[in-house]
Amino acid sequence: MGIGGAMDIVKLPEQQSPALGAEPTRRALDDFRSSSIWPAAFGSALILVCAALKFLSVLDLSPGPYCAGAALIIRSLLTLLTAHRMRRALETHPWTRRLAEVRDDRVILLRDPESDTVLHLKHPRINPTCPTENGPLWWAGTPEHGGVVSAPGGTALTWVRPLGGRRARYRWVLLLGLVVGGLGIAGSEAADHDPMVELKVIDHTTKPGPCRVGFKDPLTHEHRTASFICEGHRDALIPDLEYGWVVSYGPWKGDLYNADWEGSTGNDVNDGLISAGVLLAAAGGIGGTVSYRERRHFPAAGTSPGPPRTPAARPAPRSSRWPAPAAPCAASHEP
Structure with a gap:
């Protein structure tokens, strides 16, 4: 209709x-x-x-x-x-x-x-x-x-x-997704190089969950105490020994976390940045593709569809630009 x-x-x-x-x-x-x-x-x-x-x-x-x-x-x-x-x-x-x-x-x-x-x-x-x-x-x-x-x-x-008016906007969304995802990947790569440390439980708790530990910081070489998520149920011969990792990058540098990545918000931020980057990049890529198809199938807003374009006439072949050869001379009459 x-x-x-x-x-x-x-x-x-x-x-x-x-x-x-x-x-x-x-x-x-x-x-x-x-x-x-x-x-x-x-x-x-x-x-x-x-x-x-x-x-x-x-x-x-x-x-x-x-x-x-x-x-x-x-x-x-x-x-x-x-x-x-x-x-x-x-x-x-x-x-x-x-x-x-x-x-x-x-x-x-x-x-x-x-x-x-x-x-x-x-x-x-x-x-x-x-x-x-x-x-x-x-x-x-x-x-x-x-x-x-x-x-x-x-x-x-x-x-x-x-x-089709969101072409540039989708480009920025795609670029933002790549930047955000790149930051998350960089943080995850840096986390692979976090040093592992031995921790001494100083509040003598044996249950899994929050505890207080002392350790020597491998980054500053200072003795520190900090909160930690203990695994609990330790060996009876070493009842106060735990193992953890120290964050070595970003604003969370010096935080402790255990083998389950619990204890520092840096790991959650890295995962969130990667997820957000993937979603933004997907939205920018899909939206840009749809916008591109719209611009190809519809004319610009505010104008009526114009008549179809007619192909320009091809130039004449090069041989046709030269004059036709002259007719052969008539034979001379006999005297």
Whole structure:
């Protein structure tokens, strides 16, 4: 179904007034911003509970719950960023009527009935207010920077962006992922060279868990005491002997950890940097590939599809540039 349909009968606000001046639009924007509160609260609570369980040595969870909580917080931050973009567009531009064609690949084509130009826009993948049917929509924004579309009435707001307009952004995401992952790999490589030391348990505990140990620091050659996660159940002949490793790099230099990598946050940071780098690099690579395909299959936003290009005519062969040879001279008549 192409772009078309009758114009909506809902009355638009005054053409010179910003779209945010309408009361239904302000309420819709406030509701959209409020939708970011609960995911952020739940994600923060999940991270705090996991950290408390690990600190109290009750349960040492995998990075999965931490990543889930961080994902919820990031989602809320992105929602707030989108709400800020919506407010900026709605404060600047008035509502205008456009005829819309909604495609299955999240592409929306908006046609201006007056100038007959078509905007090629894309909406978010998950948004309950996204338009799903062809017909009239309200639009506030610019073809270059995107804007807000809504069903007639301005009560269901959706941020849309120009098609293929995130090329440079995905490059930066990919570069950031490579840098972050590289830092995590460098930290893991440095951890392989951490020196092992003999530790003497000075609080005489024999149970697994936190204990107090004394040792000679192989990095500074000084005698120190520090907290350590003891394995417990030591040999009866040497009841106060433990073995550990000293961190030799970064801001965690001098920290102790055991054979299970417990005791220093440096190892957790390295694992987190590697995981975050892989996710960022994957997002940048996949997003950049999708954006590249969009730029190849769709024209620039704000313009109607132009006529197909006709191939230029090839120059004539070189031999045809020379004049044809003259006809042979007629034979001379006999006297």
